[in-house]
Amino acid sequence: MQLLSPLSALPLLLTLTSLSPLTTASPAPRAPPPNLPPPNPSSLPHRTLAGIRLVDTPIVRDAEALAKQYSPGSYNHVMRCWLWGALQLRHNATLAAQVDLEVHAVGLMLHDLASAHNLSHPFVSADRRFEVDSAIAAANFIRGHRDGGEWPDWRVQRVWDGIALHAEPKLALYKEPDVFAIYWGNELEWSYGRPGGQRMGITEEEHAAVMEAFPNEDGGGDSDGPSAGLLWFIAWYCKYKPESTYGVWGCGAGLFAGWT
Structure with missing residues (x-):
């Protein structure tokens, strides 16, 4: 079975996912490959x-x-x-x-x-x-x-x-x-x-x-320290994805940038 899709088709493929880190792109069962070492x-x-x-x-x-x-x-x-x-x-x-x-x-x-x-x-x-x-x-x-x-x-x-x-x-x-x-x-x-x-x-x-x-x-x-660009990058998550930001490393920087 051909598993590689063109990059243009990847959004549909990759968004069919759950919270599991090892969610497969296809629901079809397959035998797991042997636990071989990585290539030399x-x-x-x-x-x-x-x-x-x-x-x-x-x-x-x-x-x-x-x-x-x-x-x-x-x-x-x-x-x-x-x-x-x-x-x-x-x-x-x-x-x-x-x-x-x-x-x-x-x-x-x-x-x-x-x-x-x-x-x-x-x-x-x-x-x-x-x-x-x-x-x-x-x-x-x-x-x-x-x-x-x-x-x-x-x-x-x-x-x-x-x-x-x-x-x-x-x-x-x-x-x-x-x-x-x-x-x-x-x-x-x-x-x-x-x-x-x-x-x-x-x-x-x-x-x-x-x-x-x-x-x-x-x-x-x-x-040489947190740049304005980094602070605003983090602040977006504080504003639009607060559930994922409170209590993690970005929260303080986001508040510092003025987005609460």
Whole structure:
């Protein structure tokens, strides 16, 4: 059965979902694939971007296309996050040996998939955190992909957890290496330029190359503190999705921005 649909058909496919992180794109039962280890990194195709060696498999390329189509306002941001994450692995061989490169790439590129300020967006719910909406959409994208459909459940779950927890260090930093690394790929976007912030070995030259390839034109990241763009980004959720915002990291910033 052909599982890969054109990107233009993905909204219908991915919105047929429930709260379960592992909701499949099709209700037809199928035997779960064996719990095999992820592909050996040396066996995967690669490309070079901003001087960084990156995994380049069909599901990774299609995840990038999905991010560009459905979260264009944060496309440069998520691409930078993937590159920061790849640079972190370059500088940490121990972590790199434990991280599934496809899980890492898909998790970082799709972590803002449902971040649009539009309740009519195909991936945006009225009552869930955007991180959860993004995680659900990403999991269904994987399940509907011709290669992702063969992933064992634990690989899909790592993507789901990495996206859902990408702004929750109190949880993500105690999860599996894949989830830990997805968190840091996003965190380095904010931490690198902050006085005293973490850089995880990334050099000024490496940082400059990434910023040149994907300039900060989307109002987020690479700051020395919460930018006005970030505050207003969060404030929208406080106003239009308050049930998903009270008690979480964005609430205080949203109130600070004046949207209660």
